[in-house]
Amino acid sequence: MRRSTNDSSLIVSTNPKSPISEVYRLLRTKIPFSSKDMELKTIMVTSSQTGEGKSTTISNLAVTYAQEGKRVLLIDADLRKPSLHRIFSRLNYQGLSTLLAGQANTDEVIQETSVNQLSLLPSGPVPSNPSELMDSIAMRNLLDQMKEQYDVILMDTPSVLSVSDSVIVSALCDGIIMVVAAGKVKRERLKKAQEQLTHVNARMLGIVINRVV
Ligand SMILES: Nc1ncnc2c1ncn2[C@@H]1O[C@H](COP(=O)(O)OP(=O)(O)O)[C@@H](O)[C@H]1O
Numbered sequence: 001m002r003r004s005t006n007d008s009s010l011i012v013s014t015n016p017k018s019p020i021s022e023v024y025r026l027l028r029t030k031i032p033f034s035s036k037d038m039e040l041k042t043i044m045v046t047s048s049q050t051g052e053g054k055s056t057t058i059s060n061l062a063v064t065y066a067q068e069g070k071r072v073l074l075i076d077a078d079l080r081k082p083s084l085h086r087i088f089s090r091l092n093y094q095g096l097s098t099l100l101a102g103q104a105n106t107d108e109v110i111q112e113t114s115v116n117q118l119s120l121l122p123s124g125p126v127p128s129n130p131s132e133l134m135d136s137i138a139m140r141n142l143l144d145q146m147k148e149q150y151d152v153i154l155m156d157t158p159s160v161l162s163v164s165d166s167v168i169v170s171a172l173c174d175g176i177i178m179v180v181a182a183g184k185v186k187r188e189r190l191k192k193a194q195e196q197l198t199h200v201n202a203r204m205l206g207i208v209i210n211r212v213v
């Protein structure tokens, strides 16, 4: 049975007609499906520091894709401070960490959500070696396998300046969305975060200026 969610972070699902939901749909239209030279199937969100709105943004974007009829897999690759299971009111005993450690299989960890066509792979328990798990063959194989089953794969990651996980994940993704909390981030820190991401192949799809009041 599908449980509904009460979390106010998921506005596109709970209140699709609100102006904020419209902004998330606009964000979606700014992301092309593919370009001449690159398929855009795996997209991650990151930010320079924590609390800027990564998890909120990627969750609402995932709902938007699902509402369009796409089969969506949302992965919580923020293994250190996971939150997608809370946003979608799911359990987190098993997830990406146990899957990559070989302690579970995909059927056991991927969960349906209250949103039709939107599946969630939560983080699982916080592991002792998050960067190592992200940089593994198992992670690459997982994404290759999931690309065949879903139309789009969206990933939440930690902030760039705190740990190397998101830079590792960016090398596995087709595109990156950067969330910036308005007025909270110094220009140099944002520049440094962008520089760390530019040496990999991923394409910077855009910057979301969040929390504008
Ligand atoms: N645009 C926004 N307006 C108001 N609150 C927001 C907005 N975006 C995020 N938040 C809130 O800010 C907090 C941090 O957001 P979150 O998405 O968890 O950030 P991150 O994943 O980058 O750490 C959450 O409590 C979230 O509900």
Ligand SMILES: [Mg+2]
Pocket (backbone or CB within 6 Å): 054, 055, 056, 078, 081, 082, 083, 156
């Ligand atoms: Mg988060």
